[in-house]
Amino acid sequence: MRILVTGATGYVGRNVLPQLVSAGVDVRALTRDPARAKVPAGVDLVRGDLSRPDSLSEALEGVERMYLFPAPETAREVVARAVKAGVRRIVVLSSGAVTTGYDTDFHLPVERAVEESGLEWTHVRPGEFATNTLHMWAPSIRAESAVYDPHPDAVGVPTHERDVADIAALALLEDGHTGKAYTIVGPQPLTHAEQLEAIAAAVGRELSFKDVTAQEALAYYQALGGWAAANAPFLLGLVTYSNEETTPEAEHQYDKDTVEEHPTAESVTNRPGRTFAQWAQDHADDFR
Incomplete structure (x- = not known):
């Protein structure tokens, strides 16, 4: 199984990568600048940019599951390309502001693009990032x-980015998270x-x-x-x-x-936040 991690050098993405490597899956990381990116050994670095969907062909080749960093302007085209490439599951880095109704024009359009694609989906909605x-x-x-x-x-x-990454990694690796939106706080x-x-x-x-x-x-x-x-x-x-x-x-x-009360990562990972x-x-x- 090959998993693509977009936003691979971000605070969450960089913490998703080692968990996927440890699980023994084929891991590919998308970055604008492979020469500067620092990733765990065994990760396949591929150049690409979510703001330029036409740059994603190589990155999407052979990918079954995908961690999607939010880029609302191009979300529908990115998701359409993922569908065409054969991706079956997308885990979205979203925001707790969607849950509370404050976010209608940034993370929400990405969620909707993924939901309407017909693919398996999970949204991870952290509140305030530490x-x-x-x-x-x-x-x-x-x-x-x-x-x-x-x-x-x-x-x-405040929520530790590693808690967010733990949930994203589980949703990528395990079954049982499809169709769920996890809103978490610290x-x-x-x-x-x-x-x-x-x-x-x-x-x-x-x-x-x-x-x-x-x-x-x-x-x-x-x-x-x-x-x-x-x-x-x-x-x-x-x-x-x-x-x-x-x-x-x-x-x-x-x-x-x-x-406002929301669960911590423990509700998904069974480990204290x-x-x-x-x-x-x-x-x-x-x-x-």
Whole structure:
């Protein structure tokens, strides 16, 4: 059996690969730049780009199952090519925002394209990724031992990307997951202050919050560019998921009892979900 992993160098995809290798299946990884990609021994690296479906012919050859990273603009054409190539099962990296109804134009179109293809499908819908703090906080922690966050009491339920990868790998390898959408969160709600404490313990030095407003924090993240700039308005509570303007107080939870409950990865894997403290230890060098 040959399995294709798209988004193979992403935080989830890179953790799916070794599980497939350990299972003894034929693993192929799609990447835009094979020369720079780091993958486990035995993985077949193939050049391709989901934004260019015509580049996927070699990658899809002989593939029976596929882990699909979301690319909504081309999802239907990518899935059509997968069907034509003989793919029988697709596991989609989706988002918990689909479950809550906030995501109607990014992950949801990918889910629908796969569902309407007639193939076996499973959607993995993580809530808040723990890696959000890496994108947002790591630059200022490395430079200033501080973070630009005006809401230390805001509550999240961050999920370790390895928990997401575990579910994706099981859905690729095992039967019994077809037609299911797994919405998962981390094992415990934590304030931003508690998350920063965990990172401080992992890196071995004191860290603090900058005394900033949401607009001042936004200006900092916009200057960083990239992922942080693109997602800061939502994460700071200045816009809703659908990009409507709001106030920070409207978008952030301050009471752990009001956080919406979803299962952890344990509901699928039968192993306890990884804590944020463990995630911080796993990524300590990224914050140093």
